[in-house]
Amino acid sequence: MTLTGLAVRNVLRNTFRTVLTVVGVAVATVAFIFLRTLISSWADASDFAVKDRLMTRHKITFVMTLPRHYIDEVRNIPHIKVATFANWFGAKDPKHDKEFFANMGVDADTFFKVYDDMVVPPADLDTWLHDPQGAIVGDVLAAKMGWKIGDKVSLESGIYPSRPQWDFKVDGIYTTKGRSVDRSSFYFHWKFLNDSQPAARKDQIGWIISRVDNPNDTANIAVAVDKVFDEKDTQTLSQDERAFTASFLAGLSAVLTAVNIISVVILVIMMLVLGNTIAMGVRERTNEYGVLKALGFSGQQIALFVFGEAATIGFAGGVLGVLIAYPFVEIGIGRWLEENMGQFFPYFRVPPMVTVTALGLATLLGLLAAAIPAWVASRLRVVDALRRVA
Amino acid sequence: MSEATTEAGTKKESASGAIQIQLRGVSKSYERGGERLKILSELDLDVREGSFEALMGPSGSGKSTLLNLIAGLDRPTSGTITISGKRIDSMSEGELARWRANTIGFVFQSYNLLPVLTAVENVELPLLLTKVPSNERRKRAETALRVVGLEDRKTHYPRQLSGGQEQRVAIARAIVNDPAIIVADEPTGDLDRQSADEILALLEKLNTELGKSIVMVTHDPSAAERASVIRRLNKGALE
Numbered sequence: 001m002t003l004t005g006l007a008v009r010n011v012l013r014n015t016f017r018t019v020l021t022v023v024g025v026a027v028a029t030v031a032f033i034f035l036r037t038l039i040s041s042w043a044d045a046s047d048f049a050v051k052d053r054l055m056t057r058h059k060i061t062f063v064m065t066l067p068r069h070y071i072d073e074v075r076n077i078p079h080i081k082v083a084t085f086a087n088w089f090g091a092k093d094p095k096h097d098k099e100f101f102a103n104m105g106v107d108a109d110t111f112f113k114v115y116d117d118m119v120v121p122p123a124d125l126d127t128w129l130h131d132p133q134g135a136i137v138g139d140v141l142a143a144k145m146g147w148k149i150g151d152k153v154s155l156e157s158g159i160y161p162s163r164p165q166w167d168f169k170v171d172g173i174y175t176t177k178g179r180s181v182d183r184s185s186f187y188f189h190w191k192f193l194n195d196s197q198p199a200a201r202k203d204q205i206g207w208i209i210s211r212v213d214n215p216n217d218t219a220n221i222a223v224a225v226d227k228v229f230d231e232k233d234t235q236t237l238s239q240d241e242r243a244f245t246a247s248f249l250a251g252l253s254a255v256l257t258a259v260n261i262i263s264v265v266i267l268v269i270m271m272l273v274l275g276n277t278i279a280m281g282v283r284e285r286t287n288e289y290g291v292l293k294a295l296g297f298s299g300q301q302i303a304l305f306v307f308g309e310a311a312t313i314g315f316a317g318g319v320l321g322v323l324i325a326y327p328f329v330e331i332g333i334g335r336w337l338e339e340n341m342g343q344f345f346p347y348f349r350v351p352p353m354v355t356v357t358a359l360g361l362a363t364l365l366g367l368l369a370a371a372i373p374a375w376v377a378s379r380l381r382v383v384d385a386l387r388r389v390a
Numbered sequence: 391m392s393e394a395t396t397e398a399g400t401k402k403e404s405a406s407g408a409i410q411i412q413l414r415g416v417s418k419s420y421e422r423g424g425e426r427l428k429i430l431s432e433l434d435l436d437v438r439e440g441s442f443e444a445l446m447g448p449s450g451s452g453k454s455t456l457l458n459l460i461a462g463l464d465r466p467t468s469g470t471i472t473i474s475g476k477r478i479d480s481m482s483e484g485e486l487a488r489w490r491a492n493t494i495g496f497v498f499q500s501y502n503l504l505p506v507l508t509a510v511e512n513v514e515l516p517l518l519l520t521k522v523p524s525n526e527r528r529k530r531a532e533t534a535l536r537v538v539g540l541e542d543r544k545t546h547y548p549r550q551l552s553g554g555q556e557q558r559v560a561i562a563r564a565i566v567n568d569p570a571i572i573v574a575d576e577p578t579g580d581l582d583r584q585s586a587d588e589i590l591a592l593l594e595k596l597n598t599e600l601g602k603s604i605v606m607v608t609h610d611p612s613a614a615e616r617a618s619v620i621r622r623l624n625k626g627a628l629e
Contacts, residue, residue, distance in 0.1 A: 001511045001527075003518055009506035291502040294463055295516045295563075296491020298484055382463045386498070 003301070007308035010281070018313060021277040025317020025366075026324060028270035029358050033325040034333065035263040036354045039256055041337075041345040050117065050178065052215035054080075055244035056208040056225055059235040063088075066234055068194075068203035071107070073228055074210055079221045083210035084110035087190055091157035091166065093145065100340065101141050103155065103186035104206070105193035114209050117178035124149065124172030132192050134171035140183035142173045144339045149173065155186075162196050182346045184339055267361060270317075275369035278310045282373040289377050290385025299378035306374035307367055314366020318359040325358075326350060407439030410570065410603055411460055416469030418455050418626075429455045431626040433469070437619075439570075442597040442604045444617035451623040453607040454575055460605055461494050461573040462486045474570060491519045495564030495602070497593075499576035501556040503548040503563075510535060510544035513562045520567065534562035538592055554585030561592055565602065572596065574606040578613050590616045 011018055056074060058064035065087070074083045087105040108129055112120060120128075120136055128134040137147060147153060151170045160166075168188055176183055194202055212221045222238035229236045282289075289302050334348035413435040419428040429452045437443055437460075445453045458464040459471055462478045471479045478489060496502075503512045513531040522530070535541045538558040548556055557577060564572050574593065578586035594616055596602045606617060614620045622629040 001507065001514050001518070002524070006504075006507070006515075006518075013506050287502065288504055291496075291498070291504070292515075293487065294461070294490065294496050296487050296519050298487045383458050386463075386502075 022317045024273040026320035029321020030325045053241040054210045056238040059237045065204035084114040085205040087206040090159040091155035105190035128171035135168040135188045136172045138183040271365040293382045303374040303378035310366040310370030314362045318362030410439040411437035412472040416466045443619040444614035447623035452626040495569040495572040497574035499579040534566040538562045
């Protein structure tokens with residue numbers, strides 16, 4: 001028998017209460033891991049942005065379009081290696097009208113050159129390039145909608161009502177090499193879209209995406225691009241992909257601040273649950289602590305027992321929480337978020353650092369929660385403690 | 391100042407060793423509800439090495455307080471306590487804890503065994519504070535259980551033992567680190583007559599065969615009769 005063994009026996013003394021506390025800590029840990037993963041995934045979307053990719057949009061808002069000829073001018077600006085463009089299509093599949101996914105008309109010849117972190121099998125890409133009504137869809141979206149190569153897909157767009165229904169054929173399915181790219185998007189030929197527009201809406205593009213030759217000079221090149229259009233009717237705003245993604249997600253920042261606060265509140269709740277259990281245990285064992293002190297155990301040793309017990313419960317709850325969180329987040333809700341909110345959370349996986357932090361915090365908060373009970377236990381007068389009936 | 395008295399008619403001779411426990415002018419008082427309660431008053435006491443002494447007296451007379459002071463569980467308000475030549479009233483909490491671990495064996499009325507530990511683990515408990523290796527600790531604990539006749543119950547938990555057996559385990563725990571003094575606070579108070587006799591016989595054996603000094607608080611005259619010296623306390627003073 002050892003002092004550690006004694007501490008462990010005490011943990012298991014009231015099994016029901018210990019199990020409830022461990023489960024309580026585990027639930028709090030799962031919630032913490034989920035919320036931190038949410039924040040981390042959101043940050044990933046901009047952190048993993050490609051540094052040499054420049055986004056140019058209408059200066060007022062990205063909802064407003066740019067003239068088609070702007071792309072040619074951008075391509076002629078020094079340090080721009082390649083440029084493409086896209087239009088937000090805002091359509092839904094009437095068969096799945098509750099499913100939201102990003103769909104865009106893109107410049108077929110250049111789009112996948114700019115987005116070389118998207119991987120389309122060469123044969124499928126070739127098919128698509130020669131198919132005016134072809135579409136390339138993300139693997140996550142294809143799996144969700146049950147689409148396969150060769151399937152016909154009809155979409156309805158509120159932004160482009162010139163056709164009641166837009167018919168496409170799935171020519172390819174893309175995967176990605178990077179974490180900043182949504183795997184649930186739907187791309188088709190901008191030309192198909194443009195050809196169907198009335199004269200007043202023709203030759204308009206949503207935004208321009210370029211690759212620059214020096215990733216460290218993206219900011220200066222962005223200024224140079226905007227300067228070209230400074231004196232024109234439609235001015236532009238160019239940002240690197242990271243800033244563009246951040247501005248696109250800016251609306252979410254208040255929500256994410258709230259999520260941040262909630263994750264801290266969860267930690268406080270975890271500490272209170274642990275503190276309550278530890279305080280109850282100390283109160284019940286006052287007499288035993290008196291006996292231990294009478295036998296020669298010091299106040300510090302008694303405090304160590306209490307801290308050891310709290311840390312064990314906290315750690316056990318943390319481990320259980322991590323074991324639950326992985327399948328819950330990665331297979332369950334994480335996959336759902338990638339499929340349904342891929343623009344915001346393209347890569348929803350529990351970062352190892354969040355796991356380590358959760359485990360560390362569960363243990364640390366156990367120790368913090370035990371601080372007052374341990375202090376009380378260590379300061380007990382032996383004669384008073386021995387008089388206390390458990 | 392009260393003199394220690396050996397009652398007439400005690401069956402055994404008083405121990406003739408050196409003075410092991412010496413109290414001089416010891417007073418103890420508590421504050422309770424704004425009132426100062428004097429529990430012990432200017433008490434002098436000498437207990438010789440190898441003595442078996444019983445402390446008797448009515449409830450509230452200060453018996454347990456006196457025992458707690460001798461055992462280093464409490465501190466006097468004034469006066470000095472010297473045990474085996476060491477002043478314990480001026481020791482720090484840490485020093486006192488270490489001193490208790492090496493010098494005193496405790497036997498409580500309600501046994502006070504740890505319910506999560508088996509009999510042998512309970513006995514081993516005081517040895518956790520020493521540098522004795524674990525296999526040696528276990529051997530010593532088993533030896534102590536053999537002394538109290540409970541070797542065959544070593545893997546039993548307290549809830550699986552009778553009151554008398556629990557108290558014997560507590561006595562084994564009290565002697566496992568070979569203390570010079572055993573203090574026993576109403577060791578038979580919760581036991582039936584037969585179990586009480588067994589415990590008292592065991593304490594006698596520890597006193598006579600192992601030479602342990604024993605100071606025992608009891609209400610029970612027949613328990614006190616086993617002691618070599620009976621002291622009576624009344625209103626905080628030895629009669």
